[in-house]
Amino acid sequence: MSGITIRAYVVGFGDCVLLSLPDGAATRHVLVDFGRAPNDAESLQRFPAIARDIEQVCHGHLDLVIATHEHLDHIEGFYRERAIFDRMRVDQVWLGLPSHPDYYANYPKAQLKKRLHDSVRAFSQSVHQRGLVLHPGFRSLLENNLSNKDRMNYLRTLGKKPVVYLARGSKGIAATRWSKKISIHVLAPEEDTSVYYASGRARARLRALAAAEGIALPDDEGQSWTFADVPRAKPNDHRGFSRSDFERLRRAIREDGVAAARLIDRAENNTSLCLIFEVAGKRLMLAGDAELESWAHIQRHCTQHLKPVDFLKVSHHGSHNGTPPELLDTLLPVRRAARASVLVSTKRNVYGTQNPVPDEALLNNLRRRCHQLKTTDGVTGNCVTLTL
Amino acid sequence: MAKQLKDVKVRGRFLPKDPLVARRDGLWAVDCKLKAGGVDSGPTGPRAVVVDYNADLDVRFAPVRLQKNLEFEGLARLSGEKLLNDVRFHQVNVWTIVERTLAMIEDESVLARTIPWASQLGRLILIPHAGYMDNAFYSRDTGALHFFYFEGHDGRPVYTCLHHDIVAHELGHAVLDGLKPYYNEVCSAQTAGFHEYFGDALAMMASLNTREVALQALRNSKSKLAPKNIVSAIASEFGAAIRGMEEEDYLRGAWNNRTMSDLAGTYEEHDWSEVLTGIYYDLLEYLHPKIRRDLEKAHVGAMSAGQSRYYSVRALYRAASMTAAVMFRALDYCPPADLRYDEYARALLKADATAYPIDAMGIRAKLRTIFKDRKIKVPEEDAKRSVQIQLELRGVDVQVIASTHADAYRFLDARRALFCIPYDANFQVINVYRTNKVSKDGYRPPREHIIEFLWEEDVLLEGKRFRGLSGSSMPLYCGGTLVFDTNGNFLHEVAVPATDQRRKELKNYIAYLVREGQLGVLDGVRGIGAPRGSESRIHATIEGGRVRLRRNAAMRHRCAHGDL
Secondary structure, eight states: OOSOEEEEEOOSSSOOEEEEEEETTEEEEEEEOOOOOTTOHHHHTTHHHHHHHHHHHTTTEEEEEEEOSSOHHHHHHHHHTHHHHHHSEEEEEEEEGGGSTTHHHHOGGGHHHHHHHHHHHHHHHHHHHHTOOBOHHHHHHHHHHHSOHHHHHHHHHHSSSOOEEEOTTOTTOOGGGSSSSEEEEEEEOOSSGGGGGOSHHHHHHHHHHHHHTTOOOOOOSSOOOSOTTSOBOOTTOOSSSOHHHHHHHHHHHOOTTHHHHHHHHHHHHTTOOEEEEEETTEEEEEOTTOOHHHHHHHHHHOGGGOSOOSEEEOGGGGOTTSSOGGGHHHHSOGGGGGGOEEEEOOOTTTTOSSSOSSOHHHHHHHHTTOSEEEEOTTOOSSEEEEEO | OOBOOTTOEEEEEEOSSOHHHHHHHOOOOEEEEEEOTTBBTBTBOSSEEEOOEETTTTEEBOOBOBOTTSBBTTOTTOOHHHHHTOHHHHHHHHHHHHHHHHHHHTSTTTTOSOOOOTTOOSSEEEETTOOBSSOEEEETTTTEEEEOEEEOTTSOEEEGGGOHHHHHHHHHHHHHHHHOGGGGSSOOHHHHHHHHHHHHHHHHHHHHTSHHHHHHHTTTSSSSOOSSSTTTEESHHHHHHHHTOTTSOOSEETTOOOOTGGGTTOOOHHHHHHHHHHHHHHHHHHHHHHHHHHHHHTOOSOOOHHHHHHHHHHHHHHHHHHHHHHHHHGGGGSOSSOOOHHHHHHHHHHHHHHHOSSOTTOHHHHHHHHHHHTTOOOOOOOHHHHHHHHHHTTTOOHHHHTTSHHHHHHHHHTTTTTTTOOTTOOOEEEEEEEOOOOOTTSOOOOOEEEEEEEEEEEEEOOSGGGGGGTTOEEEEEEEEEEEEETTSOEEEEEEEOOOHHHHHHHHHHHHHHHHTTOEEEOOOOOSBTOOOOTTOSEEEEEETTEEEEEEOGGGTTOOTTSOO
């Protein structure tokens, strides 16, 4: 085999990409993610056939499994189809460094996210106990973030060799020379993912949410935005505004738990492994669900790798916040359109029509920059195939 | 400790511009006396109440106490940076600006009536520390002005509740929403632009009502307003903060030369607003030297530099109040929905002519010149139609027909043909009121009785350009405003009928909003975490084949690229 074959499985709103890469006389099979969004029940029916197809294509042997991050729409399939994966030979599993069991002990600044995660879990349980109605999209978002423990534990036992946990600049990991003919560069996540929340707004939001959830805050530099020294109003101190008026106002402005859940969802996306494969003279970029905060760090720290690519798996299912438009001139310059292929693994209307995914403006921009833009949306078969 | 006495005066304190100007030009907080019966801690007043709820933290900050001496606790000893960082001052600042600005626009020389709130609540809610965001907005749903804070380009906190122009601007949205609720509907870029203009104009009016600001505005010129000054540079610190440059110290400039021709094919409402803000400033610039010359002419003897300066400041004060009166009084002569600038221009001229039959100051003549320069074509008055309506009024008691909505309805229903109301239009009378205006020099114009009516017609959206909205219909708001005097004389009529041109323009506007991604279609499913369309400027919901568009209050001031 001399060419590269990329199979994007039709998992609905999720990712499942099988790379078949030439490595001298051999072919290496790398499976990047396998999952779908919890509210995309219909796509689940395809999973057994997809797992069997993967097994068949790689003859029961996966050289590498990569789970870019811990969301169900990237990992659900491994666990659900474990009967098939158990009988396959998986050499190794790569996960992002934040999935390391000791991660939060080693990176205390990132603990705030973990604690928020725990508070969202408590919120979810309380909603369940009280029988409150969740919007379907939000219920899916909660499940996507909270129901991953068993899935991650399964992935940690899947490979023959110990799991490798990766971040940009991680030492002691030979990720850059995975095999003699294949290099893989890790562009993200950062080791300490708290850096994604260092900007004024993100930091303020994170700290305010933590304060609202009663989470003790680690010392930090600069403005805390928690107004700790400002006296709070007494519960019955309502001048010109009754208690019930206030409760109505509060409910109209704030939904308990929702802001924290959305924040940890974004935070988890930003722990995505963003990888560049260099193989057979081609450059393939797979960015997981990296959002703009992660891209900002990639642009700052990985300039040597930000060159035109021959294949791009568009981040975050083609959403508006998964790809910085200004980066496309670097990765997919229009003059190289004849040599570039793009994949968008997505399904329309799973998360409602607000901020539609995929973003139409982004798709139009991408179409100008490649000779083939393939999407799994609306495809009736098991997968779409690209050859480079 | 509510004070019910009518003549109670509370000491309010506010920043006349914002912290940037305070630090740069020494324009720190000033005190003012507010006539406010029913004032209490909070602060709470008859028209506005501070509820210092921070949604990010889910806490309510303690309300500032009103002391027995009618001063707010803790402020007397504070000044400079300490004052700027004191949450109690933030509460008092925002409340003071709102109460005094309201008093100005409700004054008998301007609108001469109490402004109703569109939320139907008695008090407008003021939330000075709503959360972390580079934003401030008015929301009809909460009946509140929400002010946020954020980290400025120099690392200092920026509290939008400390920005006079922002507070007055957001109050402008609330005032206009109370007076003309259908201007909040998605009709045209011009109507949306008018909302923005109104806020900026209110900010300029309120700003110039402070002696310190008037002095500062004339600081760099002996007698003439410089084009860019402390008043015409709207929202100084906020502009500098979001642009990241202190020298770019304004969000919008009133000294612009924008014309209608410049905006052909443009739908961005803030761009549209600048035409009218420019007109407001043009009139101010015209009146200031004219009044100053009149004052100086009356001066006896040699005039010192100090006296000249005094007259200049006094003239600016007076010019500001006349400009506000002319520009805001015209609201009563505007249609209830889909206001276009040519109709506003006609309303300005007619309202002024009603109030001042003799154009002694040359205001109407100047306005005509300004409109011409700004490429606004003022519709001609139809004398025959005036006579026709006047004839219809024979034997009609205006006091009766303009006393209740039902009486006004009967009057209009019997004359559908005259007022171009289709027979099958199930129209409603949305407003009936009267004014009692007085000019600054004591002249009483005729009392006006005003009737506003409105109906909806369907416009079908068809074609790819409407994407997900294609195949559904949306309302085209039609209606009119009639103005009579107490004696039953017809004064003014403005009609907004359903024309092919309006249908076409509405479709083009919707297609633009769709194309630019400014519309977020909500699924209408309820439950915790339901999308609120937080990132789109306009929410669309489709029910039974009809599209309802609602402006997202939080995104009103956000451009496509995320700036305000």
